[in-house]
Amino acid sequence: EGHTKRGLAMIHYYDKYHSPVLPPIWLVCEKLSFGVLSRFFEALRIDRRRIVGRYIWSYPEHLLVSWFHSLANLRNICAHQDRLWNNPITGFPPATHKTYSIDFTNPTSFYSRAVVIQLLMRELGLNGWWRDSLLALLASCAHVDPRKHLGFPGGWNTRPVWT
Structure with missing residues (x-):
């Protein structure tokens, strides 16, 4: 044990x-669980959060606090076998990144959280892997319409956030 x-x-x-x-x-x-990590990051002094935001993620600390909470909530939904499909996610909406504000217009959608994952993965050099995996997963689920069921906009994968 x-x-x-x-x-x-x-x-x-x-x-x-x-x-x-x-x-x-x-x-x-x-x-630590992702939820504990998100609360740990929020509990850091703001100057420490700014250092992490600037030097590790290249995003303002307030975005990271919001995004980590949002992703921890998303993880809990998945882990507890709740639905993402055709189900608004009302808890912990991700804060809007001003450069990609068009991608955050529906904060209760899975799409807005997928954008957060994409932006964080891009910082790690893994944006192509995440994007390609997401495309393959959506293509393998013929019964799921990403626009209707998950809040994806038309032509989402050609938007600047995904390139």
Whole structure:
């Protein structure tokens, strides 16, 4: 049980190192849920959030706070087997990025959260992977109309956020 709760890296840390008493933050964060991470980020002093926003994500900290909460909510919907299909997501709407404001016009849609994921993945250099995976998934679900059921606008994948 200790291996699954703490994880092998954490066990290795405590077996091998005695100082500092607490493991590095990256190791601790690997074991936190996305919801806890979103609240942890929000709880940071604003100057620390600005550093993360500027140097890691290139987005203002207030967007990241909103986006992380929105994605944690999306994760919980999926994890608890609620529907995304044809179901407005009313909790934690993502804040609008002014450059891509047209993509945030329907904040209760899955599409607005997909845009958030796209923008964050772009920062990690993974936007092509995410976009292509999303396109393939939507193509494999013939019974789902992305426009009608998920709030995707027509020609969504040719918009600047997706290129």
